Amino acid sequence: MTQCEIPPSLALNSDPTPTGVRPDRGVFISTYGCQMNVNDSERMMSLMEMANFTPVDRPEDASVIIINACSVREKPVQKVYSEVGLYRKLKKENPFLRIGVAGCVGQQEKENLIKNQPLIDFVFGTDNIDELPLIVARLYEEDGPGKAVEARFKHREPYHVETLVRNPGVSTFVNIMKGCDNFCSFCIVPFTRGREKSRPLQHVLTDVRHLVKRGVREVTLLGQNVNSYRDDDMDFADLLAAVATQTDIQRIRYTTSHPKDFNEKLVETMAKHQNKICEYIHLPFQSGNTDVLARMNRGYSREDYLRKIEMIKKGLPDVVLSTDIIVGFPGETEEQFNDTVSLVEEVAFETMFAFKYSPRPFTKAARFEDQVDEDAKQSRLVRLIEAHETQAFEIVKKYEGQVLEVLVDRAEDATGKVSGRSTQNKNVHFLGSSADIGKLVPVRVMKAFPNVLRGERVMS
Numbered sequence: 001m002t003q004c005e006i007p008p009s010l011a012l013n014s015d016p017t018p019t020g021v022r023p024d025r026g027v028f029i030s031t032y033g034c035q036m037n038v039n040d041s042e043r044m045m046s047l048m049e050m051a052n053f054t055p056v057d058r059p060e061d062a063s064v065i066i067i068n069a070c071s072v073r074e075k076p077v078q079k080v081y082s083e084v085g086l087y088r089k090l091k092k093e094n095p096f097l098r099i100g101v102a103g104c105v106g107q108q109e110k111e112n113l114i115k116n117q118p119l120i121d122f123v124f125g126t127d128n129i130d131e132l133p134l135i136v137a138r139l140y141e142e143d144g145p146g147k148a149v150e151a152r153f154k155h156r157e158p159y160h161v162e163t164l165v166r167n168p169g170v171s172t173f174v175n176i177m178k179g180c181d182n183f184c185s186f187c188i189v190p191f192t193r194g195r196e197k198s199r200p201l202q203h204v205l206t207d208v209r210h211l212v213k214r215g216v217r218e219v220t221l222l223g224q225n226v227n228s229y230r231d232d233d234m235d236f237a238d239l240l241a242a243v244a245t246q247t248d249i250q251r252i253r254y255t256t257s258h259p260k261d262f263n264e265k266l267v268e269t270m271a272k273h274q275n276k277i278c279e280y281i282h283l284p285f286q287s288g289n290t291d292v293l294a295r296m297n298r299g300y301s302r303e304d305y306l307r308k309i310e311m312i313k314k315g316l317p318d319v320v321l322s323t324d325i326i327v328g329f330p331g332e333t334e335e336q337f338n339d340t341v342s343l344v345e346e347v348a349f350e351t352m353f354a355f356k357y358s359p360r361p362f363t364k365a366a367r368f369e370d371q372v373d374e375d376a377k378q379s380r381l382v383r384l385i386e387a388h389e390t391q392a393f394e395i396v397k398k399y400e401g402q403v404l405e406v407l408v409d410r411a412e413d414a415t416g417k418v419s420g421r422s423t424q425n426k427n428v429h430f431l432g433s434s435a436d437i438g439k440l441v442p443v444r445v446m447k448a449f450p451n452v453l454r455g456e457r458v459m460s
């Protein structure tokens, strides 16, 4: 269902009060997880606003509380139950309060959530976000279902979801696809987000043009595996080129890439449009050992990954690389872990996100018998972070003295400090005012730290 298809009884300016809803109609959304979840929460809130609900900052002020929860990290379901437990008192005080669970946890657990925690009134999945206003409206009907679960994948339906964002600011996300067909053996995403589906290229362009009119300067094209984007015979590189040449957006980023699908055409496209496409690539490698990669079902070897990095660095000499790594995958030996450390050292990533392996339901790796014990995982994580930190400090020193173009997105007029991101995705701080927000400002870096660069505005 698109926003135009919201039932008339819920549309803006229609009768604002379905039976039993408190007139204040506040909605509170609690979000855990990745950018995709943050983007989904924004969509939920926009849809609820169109149905005459009001966003609130405190659960105490809400008639509807939604927990949009990620199941990629540890103990997600327990986290949901403990958050719902915090609302017990509110539920007692306010008989109109309805509590829902969404996101990957909703998709994964479905009715189990309501069975195990009766304070939960409704659950909806990752393909059912657009049904949210209708689900909530039915809950408030006198002869309504009382509880609701809507978590069916819509495999056969096209993925037509226009970007809904209330306050996009200067930089925002645009979904270009959903789901994943890769089935890495550790990952729950194919089970919670379903199969890959891409949005039509023209829809993405229309969204970006609208966002530009609303003052957006930078978009991040978002998908679990953007390199698999397809619209007829057009691929992700074609989409990037189209956004760069057929819209007035000033900066384009994207995430996330899969090494097996990252190709030369994409590098060439980035090089050709480097005035707009940021030379920053997040390319998760997960393990530096080929046997571990095979057990992860990643579809590439250590050597394949290194060849891709070489190709990227050749085509984009100033590229900034970041990555994701899992330590302590089932069966990983010390020697295999050392291959991961050596790959980090060889590639010289500016940013690294490292995690201890933890089993996820439905996944193949959760059934592997040779799980690594917790102490070994912890020790490997610490050693990997240490190895990277030593290197990261040296890498960022190269920025000292350089002039970077910073898109300002925050300002504290009281202190005169402003901050923003450079094309390299560096967080840069310098002196300015709120008048700088949305501007691209040249800044000379005076001092570089791994997580922040401090600089001075270059006067023209």
Ligand code: SF4
Residues within 6 Å of the ligand: 180, 181, 182, 183, 184, 187, 188, 189, 190, 224, 225, 258
């Ligand atoms: S490619 Fe990414 S999202 Fe897809 S299964 Fe692998 S880790 Fe999960």
